[in-house]
Amino acid sequence: MTLLRRTLLAAITASFGLALLPATAEDGIVVLDAYARFLPGAKAGAIYLTIENRTGVEDRLIAAQTDLADMAELHRSAMTADGMMTMEPLSDGLPVGASGQTVLATGGDHIMVMGLRAHPADGDLIPVTLTFRNAGTITLEVPVNNNR
Numbered sequence: 001m002t003l004l005r006r007t008l009l010a011a012i013t014a015s016f017g018l019a020l021l022p023a024t025a026e027d028g029i030v031v032l033d034a035y036a037r038f039l040p041g042a043k044a045g046a047i048y049l050t051i052e053n054r055t056g057v058e059d060r061l062i063a064a065q066t067d068l069a070d071m072a073e074l075h076r077s078a079m080t081a082d083g084m085m086t087m088e089p090l091s092d093g094l095p096v097g098a099s100g101q102t103v104l105a106t107g108g109d110h111i112m113v114m115g116l117r118a119h120p121a122d123g124d125l126i127p128v129t130l131t132f133r134n135a136g137t138i139t140l141e142v143p144v145n146n147n148r
């Protein structure tokens with residue numbers, strides 16, 4: 001085998017190796033299972049997602065932003081003693097443990113999107129930027145799914 005052929009073979013093996021790695025092999029903070037709901041006619045919507053921290057260092061989600069709306073806020077939903085759902089802004093952000101997952105889900109924490117500049121439809125992708133105290137910003141495309 002010539003040197004060139006050996007080098008080519010190594011390159012092919014290396015790229016195969018990379019291609020076979022699952023998406024979850026990334027380091028840092030990874031956002032999983034993000035989706036948004038913008039119910040027809042509503043002037044606000046919500047984004048839900050799971051934050052997986054692979055840094056081993058505690059972090060905090062401190063802000064969210066999307067060009068789709070005037071404002072995006074971190075909110076916490078809760079049930080009052082008399083069974084009413086309420087929500088309030090998380091003014092200090094949302095703590096993200098040093099490992100494991102932080103889940104934003106219906107009935108709990110969410111990103112509230114207010115002052116919509118457009119009304120995205122089911123299946124649209126909306127750009128969202130998350131800001132973490134340590135990890136900095138992460139931009140992702142969040143699919144709209146009003147059926148979840």
Ligand SMILES: [Cu+2]
Binds near residue numbers: 075076087110111112
């Ligand atoms: Cu809210």
